[in-house]
Amino acid sequence: MYLDNSATTQVSEEVFEEMEPYFMEEFGNPSTLYKIGRESKKALNLARQRVADAINAKPDEIIFTSGGSESDNLAIKGIAFKFLNQGKHIITTEIEHPAVKDTLNFLESFDFKVTYLQVYENGIIKIEDLIEAITPETILITIMHGNNEIGTIQPIEEIGKIAREKGIIFHTDAVQTFGKIEVDVEKLNVDLLSLSSHKINGPKGVGAIYIKKGVRLVPLIHGGGQERGIRSGTENVPGIVGFGKACELAASQLDEHYEKLASIRDELIEKVLTTIPEAYLNGDEEKRLPNVVNFRFKAIEGESLILLLDAKGYQASTGSACSSNKLEASPVLTSLGLDPVDVHGSLRVSLAPESDEFDVDEFVATIQEAVARLREMSPLWNQELDYDGVMCSKHGDNCRMC
Amino acid sequence: MDYSEKVMDHFANPRNCRKMEDANGVGTVGNPTCGDLMTIYIKVNDDEVIEDISFQTFGCGAAIATSSMITEIAVGKTVEEALKISRNDVAEELDGLPPIKMHCSNLAADGLQAAIENYKENNQ
Numbered sequence: 420m421y422l423d424n425s426a427t428t429q430v431s432e433e434v435f436e437e438m439e440p441y442f443m444e445e446f447g448n449p450s451t452l453y454k455i456g457r458e459s460k461k462a463l464n465l466a467r468q469r470v471a472d473a474i475n476a477k478p479d480e481i482i483f484t485s486g487g488s489e490s491d492n493l494a495i496k497g498i499a500f501k502f503l504n505q506g507k508h509i510i511t512t513e514i515e516h517p518a519v520k521d522t523l524n525f526l527e528s529f530d531f532k533v534t535y536l537q538v539y540e541n542g543i544i545k546i547e548d549l550i551e552a553i554t555p556e557t558i559l560i561t562i563m564h565g566n567n568e569i570g571t572i573q574p575i576e577e578i579g580k581i582a583r584e585k586g587i588i589f590h591t592d593a594v595q596t597f598g599k600i601e602v603d604v605e606k607l608n609v610d611l612l613s614l615s616s617h618k619i620n621g622p623k624g625v626g627a628i629y630i631k632k633g634v635r636l637v638p639l640i641h642g643g644g645q646e647r648g649i650r651s652g653t654e655n656v657p658g659i660v661g662f663g664k665a666c667e668l669a670a671s672q673l674d675e676h677y678e679k680l681a682s683i684r685d686e687l688i689e690k691v692l693t694t695i696p697e698a699y700l701n702g703d704e705e706k707r708l709p710n711v712v713n714f715r716f717k718a719i720e721g722e723s724l725i726l727l728l729d730a731k732g733y734q735a736s737t738g739s740a741c742s743s744n745k746l747e748a749s750p751v752l753t754s755l756g757l758d759p760v761d762v763h764g765s766l767r768v769s770l771a772p773e774s775d776e777f778d779v780d781e782f783v784a785t786i787q788e789a790v791a792r793l794r795e796m797s798p799l800w801n802q803e804l805d806y807d808g809v810m811c812s813k814h815g816d817n818c819r820m821c
Numbered sequence: 822m823d824y825s826e827k828v829m830d831h832f833a834n835p836r837n838c839r840k841m842e843d844a845n846g847v848g849t850v851g852n853p854t855c856g857d858l859m860t861i862y863i864k865v866n867d868d869e870v871i872e873d874i875s876f877q878t879f880g881c882g883a884a885i886a887t888s889s890m891i892t893e894i895a896v897g898k899t900v901e902e903a904l905k906i907s908r909n910d911v912a913e914e915l916d917g918l919p920p921i922k923m924h925c926s927n928l929a930a931d932g933l934q935a936a937i938e939n940y941k942e943n944n945q
């Protein structure tokens with residue numbers, strides 16, 4: 420059972436079929452004038468219409484990119500370099516995806532100042548903090564819609580209203596929310612919005628950015644002038660076609676999927692919290708995506724939990740340091756104010772609407788068994804351990820070496 | 822994680838994983854990078870031989886596997902022999918560890934050393 424749909428999703432049958440002709444038969448370059456070129460152009464236009472419809476935008480406000488990461492980079496660098504002379508201050512949160520966070524870190528090395536709004540225990544920012552952070556130098560606010568690790572949803576509409584009042588450009592990364600909850604660019608009051616195809620049963624390596632009419636930015640990729648000069652490079656036609664179809668499907672099934680996912684999610688949360696001792700939910704109980712749940716279990720480490728679950732046929736993920744490439748605990752979970760030791764014991768489950776045959780009871784029993792097993796092995800479970808005794812002053816708070 | 826079959830075996834069926842009530846040496850070490858914790862218990866007999874050894878670990882698959890492996894390597898060895906078990910020995914016996922996980926192997930060797938030191942202190 421695949422339970423890591425925040426990481427990526429399976430391409431759906433309908434999407435795959437829609438894409439297929441554009442590999443071999445309809446291989447034309449959309450910029451050319453003869454028939455196969457025009458066919459490709461037509462396919463691009465249809466896809467653009469579908470993406471636009473899915474978020475209540477106009478087709479000429481949609482620029483295709485190579486995915487969520489590129490869209491985030493384009494939004495942030497594109498605005499930063501466009502408004503270089505008007506100010507160098509950007510506001511964001513401390514739980515952004517690396518595509519936003521690392522882009523901002525990069526800009527900091529060019530003298531940009533970035534304010535990272537705190538999220539509280541519930542994983543959501545406070546509007547007061549945002550208002551306080553705004554300065555005359557602020558050129559951009561970039562705050563994600565739904566978080567990929569804990570699933571919490573930020574008050575984008577309200578943020579957008581404030582940004583508009585102050586005349587500051589507002590970008591949101593809607594990669595995780597799109598297809599899960601309503602994403603309407605008019606209601607959300609956004610100027611820029613990032614989308615990715617592979618999170619909604621579309622192919623990987625394609626996405627889009629919504630750029631509100633009238634908003635100007637500097638391109639990341641210069642060249643042949645495709646996508647109105649904002650994103651050069653011959654278009655990934657099969658990918659874009661697939662993405663368009665995936666958008667159409669996601670939009671038409673939104674309500675049905677929401678109901679289904681949210682009810683599985685709620686059942687899962689309820690059962691995990693009531694049957695497993697010292698189990699907690701990370702992030703706000705209400706303001707969350709219907710498909711993402713993040714738990715933490717005391718005194719166990721997440722990577723070993725993932726391995727045990729995998730052995731039973733469940734694929735999920737964790738924010739444990741041990742499972743990250745940098746051996747760092749998830750910054751998202753850490754910013755909820757959790758002890759790094761507790762972050763270790765986190766488990767993210769992300770559902771897909773097609774998880775019909777998902778047996779919650781069986782899954783919860785499997786987690787329960789795995790957690791119990793790891794706790795039996797753990798020196799931290801039910802034991803008085805002189806934890807401080809193994810910490811040293813040399814290595815700082817995280818050290819238990821000396 | 823790309824673990825060898827041996828690592829997966831020791832993770833799935835850890836050897837000597839328990840708390841030892843009558844240990845005469847106990848060492849707890851932790852990892853400064855990721856914050857994991859390992860306790861090694863040893864029972865050393867009058868001939869200075871490690872007669873019994875066990876562990877408890879809070880950590881990743883590699884940390885559990887290296888703990889398990891070091892108990893197998895060290896059991897039956899004298900204290901002096903056991904002190905010579907190097908960090909690499911553990912990883913080698915497990916048919917290697919992913920590079921990023923090598924520090925877990927360090928943890929096991931360090932844990933055993935800490936237990937032996939504790940035993941020596943207890944017996945001075």
Ligand SMILES: Cc1ncc(COP(=O)(O)O)c(C=O)c1O
Pocket residue numbers: 425426485486487488489491516518563565566567592594595615616617624625626
């Ligand atoms: C919130 C968020 N933003 C951006 C991305 C990056 O999208 P992509 O993989 O299409 O580059 C992801 C997915 O990993 C994500 O979850």
Ligand code: FES
Pocket residue numbers: 740741742746852855856857879880881882883884922925
């Ligand atoms: S115990 Fe953390 S990486 Fe192995």
